[in-house]
Amino acid sequence: MLFNSLEFAVFLPIVFLLYWYVFNKNLKLQNLLLLVSSYIFYGWWDWRFLTMMAFTTLIDYWVGIGLMNNNNKTQRKVLLFTSVILNLGLLGFFKYYNFFIESFSAAFTFFGQPFNVSTLNIVLPVGISFYTFQTMSYAIDVYQEKLKPTKDIVSFFSFVSFFPQLVAGPIERASNLLPQFYVERKFDMQKAIDGSRQMLWGLFKKIVIADNCAVYVNDIFGNYEAYNGITLLIGAIFFTIQIYGDFSGYSDIAIGCARLFGFNLMQNFAYPFFSRDMPELWRRWHISLTSWFQDYVYFPLGGSRGSKWMRVRNTFIVFILSGLWHGANFTYLFWGFIFAVYLLPNLLSDKKVKKTKVVAEGRMFPNITEVFQMLTTFILVVLITIFFRVRDMSEGMDFLGEIFSGSILALPEVFPIKMFSLIAIMFIAEWLQRDKLHALEIGNMKIPAVLRYSIYYGVIAIILLMGGSQQDFIYFQF
Amino acid sequence: MQVRSYLLKLALFVLPLLMFFVYLEYELRQIPNDFNYKSGYLEKHADSLEVLILGSSHSLSFIRPELMKSSAFNAASLHQTLKFDRLIYEKFKGRMPELKTVVIPISYGSYFTSLSHGKDKWRLKDYKLYYDYDEVGLYYTLNVLNGSTPHQIREVLSYKTKNEHLITCSEKGFGLQFSRNAQANLEKTGIKVAKAHTRECSDEFIDENVTALDAIIKSCSDRNINVILYTAPAWHTYRENIDSATMQKTYDITQKLIKKYSNIKYINYFEDSRFINSDFRDVDHLNENGATKFTRIFMSDAGIE
Numbered sequence: 200m201l202f203n204s205l206e207f208a209v210f211l212p213i214v215f216l217l218y219w220y221v222f223n224k225n226l227k228l229q230n231l232l233l234l235v236s237s238y239i240f241y242g243w244w245d246w247r248f249l250t251m252m253a254f255t256t257l258i259d260y261w262v263g264i265g266l267m268n269n270n271n272k273t274q275r276k277v278l279l280f281t282s283v284i285l286n287l288g289l290l291g292f293f294k295y296y297n298f299f300i301e302s303f304s305a306a307f308t309f310f311g312q313p314f315n316v317s318t319l320n321i322v323l324p325v326g327i328s329f330y331t332f333q334t335m336s337y338a339i340d341v342y343q344e345k346l347k348p349t350k351d352i353v354s355f356f357s358f359v360s361f362f363p364q365l366v367a368g369p370i371e372r373a374s375n376l377l378p379q380f381y382v383e384r385k386f387d388m389q390k391a392i393d394g395s396r397q398m399l400w401g402l403f404k405k406i407v408i409a410d411n412c413a414v415y416v417n418d419i420f421g422n423y424e425a426y427n428g429i430t431l432l433i434g435a436i437f438f439t440i441q442i443y444g445d446f447s448g449y450s451d452i453a454i455g456c457a458r459l460f461g462f463n464l465m466q467n468f469a470y471p472f473f474s475r476d477m478p479e480l481w482r483r484w485h486i487s488l489t490s491w492f493q494d495y496v497y498f499p500l501g502g503s504r505g506s507k508w509m510r511v512r513n514t515f516i517v518f519i520l521s522g523l524w525h526g527a528n529f530t531y532l533f534w535g536f537i538f539a540v541y542l543l544p545n546l547l548s549d550k551k552v553k554k555t556k557v558v559a560e561g562r563m564f565p566n567i568t569e570v571f572q573m574l575t576t577f578i579l580v581v582l583i584t585i586f587f588r589v590r591d592m593s594e595g596m597d598f599l600g601e602i603f604s605g606s607i608l609a610l611p612e613v614f615p616i617k618m619f620s621l622i623a624i625m626f627i628a629e630w631l632q633r634d635k636l637h638a639l640e641i642g643n644m645k646i647p648a649v650l651r652y653s654i655y656y657g658v659i660a661i662i663l664l665m666g667g668s669q670q671d672f673i674y675f676q677f
Numbered sequence: 678m679q680v681r682s683y684l685l686k687l688a689l690f691v692l693p694l695l696m697f698f699v700y701l702e703y704e705l706r707q708i709p710n711d712f713n714y715k716s717g718y719l720e721k722h723a724d725s726l727e728v729l730i731l732g733s734s735h736s737l738s739f740i741r742p743e744l745m746k747s748s749a750f751n752a753a754s755l756h757q758t759l760k761f762d763r764l765i766y767e768k769f770k771g772r773m774p775e776l777k778t779v780v781i782p783i784s785y786g787s788y789f790t791s792l793s794h795g796k797d798k799w800r801l802k803d804y805k806l807y808y809d810y811d812e813v814g815l816y817y818t819l820n821v822l823n824g825s826t827p828h829q830i831r832e833v834l835s836y837k838t839k840n841e842h843l844i845t846c847s848e849k850g851f852g853l854q855f856s857r858n859a860q861a862n863l864e865k866t867g868i869k870v871a872k873a874h875t876r877e878c879s880d881e882f883i884d885e886n887v888t889a890l891d892a893i894i895k896s897c898s899d900r901n902i903n904v905i906l907y908t909a910p911a912w913h914t915y916r917e918n919i920d921s922a923t924m925q926k927t928y929d930i931t932q933k934l935i936k937k938y939s940n941i942k943y944i945n946y947f948e949d950s951r952f953i954n955s956d957f958r959d960v961d962h963l964n965e966n967g968a969t970k971f972t973r974i975f976m977s978d979a980g981i982e
Contacts (some may be wrong), residue, residue: 213708219680220680352797386680386683387679388680388682388683391683392686395687421869421872421873422868422869422872425865425868447855519976528891618681652690655690663826663827664827664830665827665837666825668796668825
């Protein structure tokens with residue numbers, strides 16, 4: 200079920216009313232309702248994959264119980280490996296089987312030993328990378344005794360399948376989300392209203408920004424041979440903004456929706472395009488995945504504790520894995536690799552200034568240096584994001600080659616003023632609200648109610664009048 | 678208590694939006710359009726109809742019934758697939774005692790596309806609303822849910838202020854407005870259009886389309902009605918960039934049907950050099966003059982007066 204669909208517009212009020220009016224007296228029933236609703240939500244795409252999600256959840260539930268009842272180090276390790284191997288095994292089969300088979304075949308052929316293999320027609324279950332990482336983190340946290348395992352099977356199943364964030368995150372940690380299923384939820388009017396605002400802003404980013412960008416992106420990337428360099432650059436910029444609108448829009452809807460049910464999810468995007476350098480960008484972009492890799496890969500590898508070269512090695516491992524997480528294609532691996540390269544100057548530098556505060560804090564406008572830093576970071580992101588969209592490396596290189604050719608100085612063949620204006624509206628709103636959780640967090644501001652409602656209706660009017668045609672969320676494919 | 682107060686606030690907030698959409702739907706239904714015109718024409722004139730032209734834009738903007746002496750009507754629509762040709766034929770077949778010929782274009786994607794899948798799914802509402810298509814639910818009875826809101830608002834405003842309706846075809850159903858659009862760059866857009874059409878093709882729709890076409894032909898055969906199938910002319914940049922295997926499969930399927938039934942005539946104009954640059958509106962459609970030229974050639978080849 201898509202958030203921007205009529206089905207969801209019917210589904211959400213029904214679950215909301217049942218949750219607060221029918222099942223509100225009993226926490227277990229409330230959790231059971233969330234569980235059933237989440238399975239309906241997921242099954243709307245393809246009910247056959249429900250059994251796989253249930254199987255993964257059950258394994259980690261048992262592993263949790265097993266770890267609770269076992270003090271033997273070896274046996275605990277076996278239990279953890281069972282979880283990791285099963286989770287990664289399923290993920291690997293559905294996501295990477297064909298990629299590895301084809302790559303092996305290509306390697307054998309390259310060395311003069313033609314090796315014919317048959318690939319399988321595998322359908323990738325929606326959101327598998329998200330819920331697999333979420334449930335796996337539970338087993339790891341329990342193994343490391345950072346989290347007490349749960350015996351409450353309904354809560355655990357609800358935690359893994361919680362519909363607002365099930366298919367595209369944020370990838371929640373059990374330590375944050377699971378305990379929220381144990382305690383009674385009280386309806387908080389302010390939280391629900393702000394959640395509704397956040398959902399509205401998410402819909403704006405998805406329907407107005409991402410779906411409109413998609414039209415130009417599909418055309419430019421689909422016919423890149425026919426366009427000059429400057430047009431391809433515009434296509435790459437639109438695609439970068441499309442991903443942002445699409446994914447951060449989804450996250451806003453997910454977080455806002457969870458708040459309607461009394462849950463707090465972690466922030467997944469914190470205005471990444473206002474970052475002044477790459478490390479800051481990665482603290483602001485897909486925060487839940489970055490922190491997952493940090494906690495479960497980077498730190499266990501030694502993090503930044505060792506030598507400079509250890510830091511470099513660990514960073515490369517994390518980013519290449521992150522690329523692979525996105526998809527089974529060399530383009531994603533390359534994308535991850537280049538991001539690690541982007542981080543090199545910072546890794547090798549002895550002077551470390553961690554930019555944790557928002558840019559131009561306390562000021563309306565950034566200074567020249569900050570503008571330069573933000574633009575440089577943005578352009579670097581745009582150039583590598585091309586590899587997120589192209590079909591293979593050679594297409595990516597052709598695309599990039601045309602951008603760096605003389606035709607970059609030609610007149611653009613596609614220059615939609617309307618699209619640029621809509622993007623400007625989004626960036627202005629986010630710039631003004633960059634110290635808040637989302638751009639429509641205006642409930643506590645001292646502005647007249649008339650103006651506040653005008654803003655809401657204005658956003659709705661833009662969605663209705665300028666929204667693009669419905670597109671799937673990009674991150675569903677991951 | 679807080680939940681109730683939240684819901685009340687939300688309801689008050691949403692109410693003006695709901696009222697707006699109800700009003701928009703009402704106004705959209707007042708505007709005459711191609712679908713209610715064509716379905717209305719068939720309701721009125723089915724009993725005297727001799728030539729029924731079905732199909733997609735490849736007949737909508739190719740065949741001008743006005744040039745025929747016989748009583749003919751072009752019931753084609755943009756993206757209309759064989760399944761919906763069948764729907765229209767089945768709906769009126771019992772009411773067309775004079776029908777002698779059914780004309781259907783067989784194009785590159787005819788056997789490989791489905792209106793129920795892909796970006797043109799919203800068009801199902803027109804078949805639901807005007808041809809009683811019953812395979813889709815309530816969602817497809819509402820215009821507001823199946824179209825771009827800004828576009829629909831503009832349509833309502835134009836109708837209310839300038840009385841501009843949405844009928845774009847001639848009295849006999851020929852796609853006038855479609856064929857009058859400015860000519861596209863035939864050399865440059867060939868690859869793009871061919872690639873886009875290829876992307877839409879899938880073998881999974883062959884059954885749906887062949888079953889529909891087979892049913893029309895069989896019914897026509899039982900009633901001694903001729904079926905003329907044709908492949909419309911296309912510009913060379915389009916022809917050279919489509920998937921040749923898919924095109925060959927199209928010919929093979931058509932040949933199988935020709936062997937199966939004796940009431941079919943198939944004419945292939947795909948590479949016909951009589952159609953020159955000035956006849957084309959875009960790489961796979963003719964303009965108004967091109968359509969006049971095509972209709973005359975077609976009538977002579979098909980033996981239609």
